Amino acid sequence: xxxxxxxxxxPVLYDLVENEIAPGTGVDPESFWQALGAIVADLAxxxxxxxxxxxxxxxxxxxxxxxxxxxxxxxxxYENFLIAIGYLLPEGxxxxxxxxxxDPEISIVAGPQLVVPTDNPxxxxxxANARWGSLYxxxxxxxxIPETAGRAISGTYxxxxxxAVIARSNAxxxxxxPLREGKYAEVVQYCLSGPEGDKALVMQLAxxxxxxxxxPSQFTGFAQCEDELTNIWLAHNGLHVEIxxxxxxxxxxxxxxxxxxxxxxxxxxxxxxxxxxVSAVDAxxxxxxxxxxxxxxxxxxxxxxxxxxxxxxxxxxxxxSFTTPRGKPATLPGRSLMLARNVGMHIYTHAVTTxxxxxxxxxxxxxxxxxxxxxxxxxxxxxxxxxRSGSFYIVKPKLHGPEEVEFTxxxxxxxxxxxxxxxxxxKMGIMDEERRTTVNLKACIRAAKERIVFINTxxxxxxxxxxxxxxxxxxxxxxxxxxDAPWMLAYEDWNVDVGIExxxxxxxxxxKGMWTIPDxxxxxxxxxxxxxxAGASTAWVPSPTAATLHAIHYHQIDVAQRQEQLAARxxxxxxxxLTPPLLHDRIxxxxxxxxxxxxxxxxxxxxxxxxxxxxVGCSKVxxxxxxxxxxxxxxxxxxxxxxxxxxxxxxxxxxxxxxxFKKMAAVVDRQxxxxxxxxxxxxxFDRSIAFQAALDLVFSGAEEPNGYTETVLHQRRKGAxxxxxxxGRLSGRRKMN
Numbered sequence: 001x002x003x004x005x006x007x008x009x010x011p012v013l014y015d016l017v018e019n020e021i022a023p024g025t026g027v028d029p030e031s032f033w034q035a036l037g038a039i040v041a042d043l044a045x046x047x048x049x050x051x052x053x054x055x056x057x058x059x060x061x062x063x064x065x066x067x068x069x070x071x072x073x074x075x076x077x078y079e080n081f082l083i084a085i086g087y088l089l090p091e092g093x094x095x096x097x098x099x100x101x102x103d104p105e106i107s108i109v110a111g112p113q114l115v116v117p118t119d120n121p122x123x124x125x126x127x128a129n130a131r132w133g134s135l136y137x138x139x140x141x142x143x144x145i146p147e148t149a150g151r152a153i154s155g156t157y158x159x160x161x162x163x164a165v166i167a168r169s170n171a172x173x174x175x176x177x178p179l180r181e182g183k184y185a186e187v188v189q190y191c192l193s194g195p196e197g198d199k200a201l202v203m204q205l206a207x208x209x210x211x212x213x214x215x216p217s218q219f220t221g222f223a224q225c226e227d228e229l230t231n232i233w234l235a236h237n238g239l240h241v242e243i244x245x246x247x248x249x250x251x252x253x254x255x256x257x258x259x260x261x262x263x264x265x266x267x268x269x270x271x272x273x274x275x276x277x278v279s280a281v282d283a284x285x286x287x288x289x290x291x292x293x294x295x296x297x298x299x300x301x302x303x304x305x306x307x308x309x310x311x312x313x314x315x316x317x318x319x320x321s322f323t324t325p326r327g328k329p330a331t332l333p334g335r336s337l338m339l340a341r342n343v344g345m346h347i348y349t350h351a352v353t354t355x356x357x358x359x360x361x362x363x364x365x366x367x368x369x370x371x372x373x374x375x376x377x378x379x380x381x382x383x384x385x386x387x388r389s390g391s392f393y394i395v396k397p398k399l400h401g402p403e404e405v406e407f408t409x410x411x412x413x414x415x416x417x418x419x420x421x422x423x424x425x426x427k428m429g430i431m432d433e434e435r436r437t438t439v440n441l442k443a444c445i446r447a448a449k450e451r452i453v454f455i456n457t458x459x460x461x462x463x464x465x466x467x468x469x470x471x472x473x474x475x476x477x478x479x480x481x482x483x484d485a486p487w488m489l490a491y492e493d494w495n496v497d498v499g500i501e502x503x504x505x506x507x508x509x510x511x512k513g514m515w516t517i518p519d520x521x522x523x524x525x526x527x528x529x530x531x532x533x534a535g536a537s538t539a540w541v542p543s544p545t546a547a548t549l550h551a552i553h554y555h556q557i558d559v560a561q562r563q564e565q566l567a568a569r570x571x572x573x574x575x576x577x578l579t580p581p582l583l584h585d586r587i588x589x590x591x592x593x594x595x596x597x598x599x600x601x602x603x604x605x606x607x608x609x610x611x612x613x614x615x616v617g618c619s620k621v622x623x624x625x626x627x628x629x630x631x632x633x634x635x636x637x638x639x640x641x642x643x644x645x646x647x648x649x650x651x652x653x654x655x656x657x658x659x660x661f662k663k664m665a666a667v668v669d670r671q672x673x674x675x676x677x678x679x680x681x682x683x684x685f686d687r688s689i690a691f692q693a694a695l696d697l698v699f700s701g702a703e704e705p706n707g708y709t710e711t712v713l714h715q716r717r718k719g720a721x722x723x724x725x726x727x728g729r730l731s732g733r734r735k736m737n
Contacts, residue, residue, distance in 0.1 A: 022372060
C-alpha cells in the first residue's frame with residue numbers, strides 16, 4: 001500500500017490515477033490524495049453516524065410493530081409514531097428546483113434510459129452508442145413481430161420477415177410523421193424542393209403526384225451524395241428519426257423508395273453503473289470500473305470480442321452531421337448523455353484505507369475518481385463531448401432521507417473544491433428507492449435543489465426496503481402480488497407528483513424502473529407506454545434494442561404535456577404509502593408457499609452463483625420455467641428479504657428453505673451446463689462458496705442493515721478469489737514437485 005494524504009492506497013489504484021486519469025486534468029495526484037484524505041477525516045465520522053441513525057430508526061420501528069401485533073393499516077397512530085421518532089419529517093414551504101447548466105437530454109428531451117455495468121467495456125460502449133438504434137433491426141430480431149406465416153428469424157435474411165419489418169416501420173412513420181396525402185408504403189422517391197437555403201421535403205407517390213409532410217416543420221435535415229438524398233432527419237416530441245436511403249443495399253432493393261433502414265433516437269441518456277450491476281470487491285475491480293469510465297470520458301475506450309465466429313471491434317460513435325433545410329451545417333450527438341452511478345453510503349472499501357487500516361466510505365472514492373476522470377470531458381480534452389453544458393451527473397443510490405441527501409451535496413462540494421470545479425458542477429440524481437426517502441421526497445429534493453437533476457422510482461430496491469422496514473409487522477404477500485399493493489401504486493404516483501410540485505420538469509428527469517424480461521420485448525412494447533403516460537420523462541430498459549423500441553412510446557405520448565395535465569391532480573395518499581403489503585388473515589395453500597419458495601430460491605441462486613464464482617454483477621437468469629429475467633442486487637434484495645420475512649413469521653421453516661435451495665441448486669446447475677466457466681453447486685453444497693452465500697443472504701438477512709446484500713456478496717466473493725488463488729499456488733507446487 002502507498003501512503004499519501006493520511007491514506008493507504010492500493011498500488012493498482014494509485015498507478016491508475018497517477019498515469020491514466022490525472023494527466024492532462026491539471027490536478028496533481030499528490031494534491032488529489034491529500035484532498036481525499038481530508039474528506040475522509042472530516043466526513044467519514046458523519047457518514048458513520050448517519051448509518052447508525054438508520055439502525056436506530058429501524059430498531060424503533062421493529063419494536064413498534066412488536067408492541068402493536070394486531071395493528072391495522074392505514075394507521076394514523078403509526079404515522080404519528082414515525083413523526084415522533086423523526087422518521088417522517090415536515091415538508092416545509094413550497095419551492096422550485098434551481099439547478100442550472102443542465103443538458104437538454106436531461107432537462108427537456110423525454111426518452112429511454114439505459115443502465116449498464118461499467119466494468120464490462122463491451123456493454124459500456126454498446127450503451128453509450130445506443131443513442132441511435134435501428135428500428136428495422138429491433139423489429140426483425142425481437143418477438144415484436146411473431147415468427148408465424150413464414151416470418152421466422154433465420155440464420156440469413158428472411159425477406160418475408162423483412163417485408164413485415166418494413167410494413168411495421170412504415171406504420172410508425174405514418175403515425176408520427178404523417179404525409180399530407182398517402183402513406184409511406186406508397187412512396188417511391190424522397191426529394192427536396194425549393195431554393196437553396198429553404199428546402200422542403202416532398203415524397204413522390206406510386207400513383208403519381210408528390211406530397212409534403214402534414215407538418216413540414218418536422219423536417220430538420222438531410223445528407224446527399226452527388227445530388228441524391230442518402231439521409232433524412234425528422235423530429236417529433238424532441239426526438240429525431242433518421243431515414244437512410246440506398247437503393248443498392250439488399251434491404252433498400254426490397255423497398256420501392258430505396259429505404260434501407262430507419263434509425264430512431266433511442267437511449268438519450270445512459271447511467272454508467274459502478275453499483276448494483278457490477279461485481280467490484282477489491283482494488284483491481286475498482287480500477288477496472290474507473291479505467292473504463294476514464295476511457296469513456298476521454299473518448300478512447302475500445303474493445304474487441306468474438307461474435308458468431310467474427311472479431312468485432314467497439315469504440316464510441318462519432319456525432320451525426322447533416323445539413324439543415326436552410327442550408328446550414330448541423331450535428332446531433334452520436335452518443336447517449338452519460339451519468340455515473342456511484343455506490344451507496346453503506347459500502348466501505350479496502351482499496352483505500354486510513355493510516356491505521358480502516359476501510360473508507362467507497363462513495364467518497366467513487367466521487368473523487370469519477371469526477372477526476374470527468375474533467376477530461378468538462379475541460380474539452382476528450383475526443384468527444386459528453387456534457388455540452390459543463391456538468392457532471394452523479395446518480396446517488398440508497399439515500400435515506402434529507403439528511404443524507406444534504407450530506408451528499410456537502411460531499412460533492414468538497415470534491416468540486418478538491419479538483420478546482422465551480423460550485424454545483426456536480427449534479428445529483430436521487431434514487432427514490434428507500435422508504436424514508438419516499439415519504440420525505442420533497443424535503444430530499446429541497447436539500448439538493450441547486451444540484452438535483454433526477455428522481456426515479458427504483459421499485460426493485462424500494463420493494464426490498466419495504467419488506468425489511470416492515471419486517472416485524474407480519475408476513476408479506478407473495479412477491480409477484482406486491483406490484484399491485486396500495487403502497488406501490490401510491491409510490492409510483494407520489495414520485496411524479498412531488499417532482500412536478502417542485503418544478504423538476506425543465507431542469508431534470510422524472511424516471512421509472514426497469515423492464516426485467518429482456519427477451520419479451522413484444523409485451524414491453526404493449527405495456528411500457530404506461531411510464532410516459534404516468535408522467536415519467538425517462539424509464540429504464542435492459543438493452544439497446546429495448547431502448548429503440550421503448551422510444552416509440554415517447555412519440556406516442558408528449559410527456560411535457562402529460563406532466564402539465566398531472567399537475568392538477570391531488571398528490572398520492574401518504575397513508576397508502578405507509579401501508580405494508582401484509583397477508584393479514586389470509587392462509588396460503590401449500591402450493592402457493594412452495595411456488596414462492598422455489599421462485600425466490602431460483603432467482604437467488606441463479607444470480608449469486610455468477611456473482612460469486614464469475615464476478616458478474618448483472619445477469620439474465622433463467623427462472624424455473626426458463627424465462628430469462630434480469631437480476632441484479634436489487635432483485636436479490638427482494639427475494640432474500642421475502643424469504644427472511646416468511647422465516648421470521650413461521651410461514652416456512654429453516655429446514656424447508658434449505659431443502660428447496662438444494663433442489664433449485666441442481667436446477668440452476670443444469671441451466672448453466674453449457675457454460676465452461678460454471679462451477680456446480682450440487683451435490684457438494686458445503687464446498688460451494690456461492691451456495692453458502694445464498695444461504696447467508698436468507699439466514700443472516702434479518703440482521704443485515706436495511707436488508708442490503710453487499711456484505712455477504714463481497715465477503716464471499718473475496719473468499720472465493722482467495723480460495724482459487726491458494727489452490728492455484730498449491731497446484732503450481734505440485735507441478736514443480
